[in-house]
Amino acid sequence: MKLRTALPTLCLLAALPSAALAERGLEGKDLATMDRVSSPVLSPDGARVVFALRTVDFEADSASTALYMRDLRTRDMRPPHQVTPAGWSVSSPAFSPDGSTLYFLSAKNGSQQLYAMPLAGGEPRQLTDFAVGIGTWQLSPQGDRIAFTTDVFPDCGADFACTQSRLDERKESKATGVLYDQLFVRHWDTWKDGRQSKLFAADLPAADGEPVTQATGLSLALAGDIPAKPFGGASDYAWAPDGRSLAVSVKTVEGSEQAWSTDFDLYRLSADGTGSPVNLTPDSAARDAGPVFSPDGSTLYYRAMSRPGFEADRYALMALDLASGERREIAPDWDRSPGSIEVADDGASLYVTAQHIGQYPLFKVDVASGEVMELVSDGTVTSFTLEGDTLALTRNSMATGDVLYVAQPDGSGLRQITQTAEEMLDGVDMGEYEQFSFRGANDATVYGWVVKPAGYQEGQRYPVAFLIHGGPQGSFGNSWSYRWNPQTYAGAGYAVVMVDFHGSTGYGQAFTDAISGDWGDKPLVDLQKGWEYALAEYDFLDGDRACALGASYGGYMVNWIASQWKEPWKCLVNHNGVFDTRSMGLVTEELWFTEWEHGGTVYDNPEAYERYNPARHIGEWEVPMLVVAGANDFRVPVDQSLSTFTALQRQGIESQLLYFPDENHWVLKPNNSVLWHQTVKDWLDRHTGN
Numbered sequence: 001m002k003l004r005t006a007l008p009t010l011c012l013l014a015a016l017p018s019a020a021l022a023e024r025g026l027e028g029k030d031l032a033t034m035d036r037v038s039s040p041v042l043s044p045d046g047a048r049v050v051f052a053l054r055t056v057d058f059e060a061d062s063a064s065t066a067l068y069m070r071d072l073r074t075r076d077m078r079p080p081h082q083v084t085p086a087g088w089s090v091s092s093p094a095f096s097p098d099g100s101t102l103y104f105l106s107a108k109n110g111s112q113q114l115y116a117m118p119l120a121g122g123e124p125r126q127l128t129d130f131a132v133g134i135g136t137w138q139l140s141p142q143g144d145r146i147a148f149t150t151d152v153f154p155d156c157g158a159d160f161a162c163t164q165s166r167l168d169e170r171k172e173s174k175a176t177g178v179l180y181d182q183l184f185v186r187h188w189d190t191w192k193d194g195r196q197s198k199l200f201a202a203d204l205p206a207a208d209g210e211p212v213t214q215a216t217g218l219s220l221a222l223a224g225d226i227p228a229k230p231f232g233g234a235s236d237y238a239w240a241p242d243g244r245s246l247a248v249s250v251k252t253v254e255g256s257e258q259a260w261s262t263d264f265d266l267y268r269l270s271a272d273g274t275g276s277p278v279n280l281t282p283d284s285a286a287r288d289a290g291p292v293f294s295p296d297g298s299t300l301y302y303r304a305m306s307r308p309g310f311e312a313d314r315y316a317l318m319a320l321d322l323a324s325g326e327r328r329e330i331a332p333d334w335d336r337s338p339g340s341i342e343v344a345d346d347g348a349s350l351y352v353t354a355q356h357i358g359q360y361p362l363f364k365v366d367v368a369s370g371e372v373m374e375l376v377s378d379g380t381v382t383s384f385t386l387e388g389d390t391l392a393l394t395r396n397s398m399a400t401g402d403v404l405y406v407a408q409p410d411g412s413g414l415r416q417i418t419q420t421a422e423e424m425l426d427g428v429d430m431g432e433y434e435q436f437s438f439r440g441a442n443d444a445t446v447y448g449w450v451v452k453p454a455g456y457q458e459g460q461r462y463p464v465a466f467l468i469h470g471g472p473q474g475s476f477g478n479s480w481s482y483r484w485n486p487q488t489y490a491g492a493g494y495a496v497v498m499v500d501f502h503g504s505t506g507y508g509q510a511f512t513d514a515i516s517g518d519w520g521d522k523p524l525v526d527l528q529k530g531w532e533y534a535l536a537e538y539d540f541l542d543g544d545r546a547c548a549l550g551a552s553y554g555g556y557m558v559n560w561i562a563s564q565w566k567e568p569w570k571c572l573v574n575h576n577g578v579f580d581t582r583s584m585g586l587v588t589e590e591l592w593f594t595e596w597e598h599g600g601t602v603y604d605n606p607e608a609y610e611r612y613n614p615a616r617h618i619g620e621w622e623v624p625m626l627v628v629a630g631a632n633d634f635r636v637p638v639d640q641s642l643s644t645f646t647a648l649q650r651q652g653i654e655s656q657l658l659y660f661p662d663e664n665h666w667v668l669k670p671n672n673s674v675l676w677h678q679t680v681k682d683w684l685d686r687h688t689g690n
């Protein structure tokens with residue numbers, strides 16, 4: 001269920017026009033409207049970097065994305081320049097093999113299609129005109145074909161007009177009812193309509209040719225979505241170096257089992273659509289993900305879980321010899337879970353990211369020996385790419401937002417290309433922060449973070465926002481969030497304390513495993529001991545003016561401490577949190593999560609669902625609580641939040657409900673985000689006297 005000091009400015013993008021003149025802390029509107037950098041790609045010679053820059057029109061409550069380029073062969077102070085036309089919103093950039101052309105997706109003319117633009121000058125040219133929009137895409141190594149995904153009705157196959165016609169008919173129908181006969185009727189924030197995301201391939205048109213309208217189906221024989229929904233992407237499939245086949249990760253289970261299975265296998269598909277898919281990992285019942293070919297095409301690297309049904313299991317780095325079928329784990333003694341893979345040009349090493357004790361560094365792993373070397377640390381590496389002698393990456397921290405850097409392949413010579421958040425938001429002061437550790441449940445070492453208020457003054461004591469992360473297999477590490485960002489509380493005059501309790505990721509798989517079946521015990525002990533340690537260690541924390549806040553599992557914990565640990569808190573904030581663990585086991589969409597966490601189904605193991613069930617203790621509640629709910633949240637559906645609010649109101653406990661009819665598990669729209677931040681701030685201020 002699935003959050004330092006700024007580096008010196010080397011190149012600047014335009015600052016936000018609404019930046020404050022006087023120094024102040026970060027505010028919700030800053031967070032909602034600031035520019036966001038992502039998706040770096042390098043030219044084949046590593047001499048140029050292109051990246052996406054997202055800007056927000058707050059009045060229109062919308063965002064658009066343009067592509068910018070920086071020539072890395074110069075070291076002057078000229079900023080990156082926009083290369084896509086004004087008024088276009090684009091995504092998913094890629095260079096042609098010779099570096100002369102930039103490809104990207106855009107919905108400029110209606111549905112999302114592929115465009116090409118010569119970097120020597122000229123307007124974008126539309127390359128595809130399918131009856132349905134492209135979801136994700138990858139250019140073949142030879143640069144003459146594309147693989148892409150789009151949602152189609154399986155029986156329509158590659159007849160895209162068939163899918164679009166059926167959608168049009170449904171839209172025109174006066175009857176809106178939908179009949180289901182199996183589970184997975186909805187996922188994340190979307191009700192299923194019978195379509196699946198399938199993989200296709202198409203030839204690119206000639207230089208003077210018309211846009212392509214037809215494609216060849218590659219994965220039509222497989223039952224599952226490519227990429228996986230809701231958060232999969234183009235990394236779920238990969239071209240072989242010779243362009244003759246692709247490897248894909250897909251969950252092929254059918255029927256209601258989709259709702260409780262995590263069995264993703266790797267398949268090899270012919271790029272011309274002939275032959276049958278070949279299952280490369282048929283004996284694995286857990287998740288296999290992120291396929292990447294070696295440069296010579298002889299080996300497939302991927303990430304593999306070992307325990308079926310457990311979405312937070314450790315990913316092992318695997319090498320599959322495609323000729324013999326032999327598999328081996330590359331770094332079996334490395335107790336971390338890689339999040340992405342890229343192969344070095346010489347094929348001797350892999351570049352991967354992984355959480356590590358409150359950070360998310362970039363590592364280099366030797367394929368032969370399994371030796372792991374940390375290349376870029378201090379913060380969270382959110383994306384990276386390697387071409388020749390150039391490494392490009394985006395990295396953030398608790399104070400910077402995402403920043404684009406380039407470096408040598410060994411991580412040395414790190415060079416900043418875009419601005420930090422402080423540099424964009426002139427006059428905004430970020431709170432200083434540091435990591436601490438203490439002895440938690442079972443005398444284990446547990447880590448946490450403390451953030452000073454913006455404008456901190458020595459000798460002054462400040463009210464505290466005690467943030468509890470979700471997941472529960474997650475982390476409030478040294479990273480930047482556009483939702484639960486500790487700097488917005490620091491900017492409002494609060495000190496912030498966060499604890500990575502048992503169940504958190506990045507501290508070894510045994511620590512992550514410790515929360516399953518134990519939601520209300522060891523994590524609660526860690527939170528209590530972490531709070532006690534922080535109060536003793538940091539004299540600027542005013543423990544008599546503190547509120548606890550959390551979302552998802554963090555919201556569950558807020559409901560739990562409302563009865564189990566209510567004494568320290570002046571107020572509570574519960575965002576889309578679990579109220580009734582038993583009901584949650586039947587109303588959420590991804591049943592594998594609740595069934596793993598509670599050791600079986602609700603009917604097979606009801607005692608486990610009731611052991612730490614907040615709904616059993618609502619008569620002990622008394623602390624004022626703000627409840628937040630999104631109508632399109634199908635992960636922790638709105639009934640959980642409404643039940644929490646009803647229990648509070650019926651007992652006369654001071655409470656408010658902030659309801660968003662157009663948001664899911666997260667609050668994403670700019671104006672809604674600002675309302676969320678202001679409502680939470682007002683609630684904290686009222687009860688802490690801030």
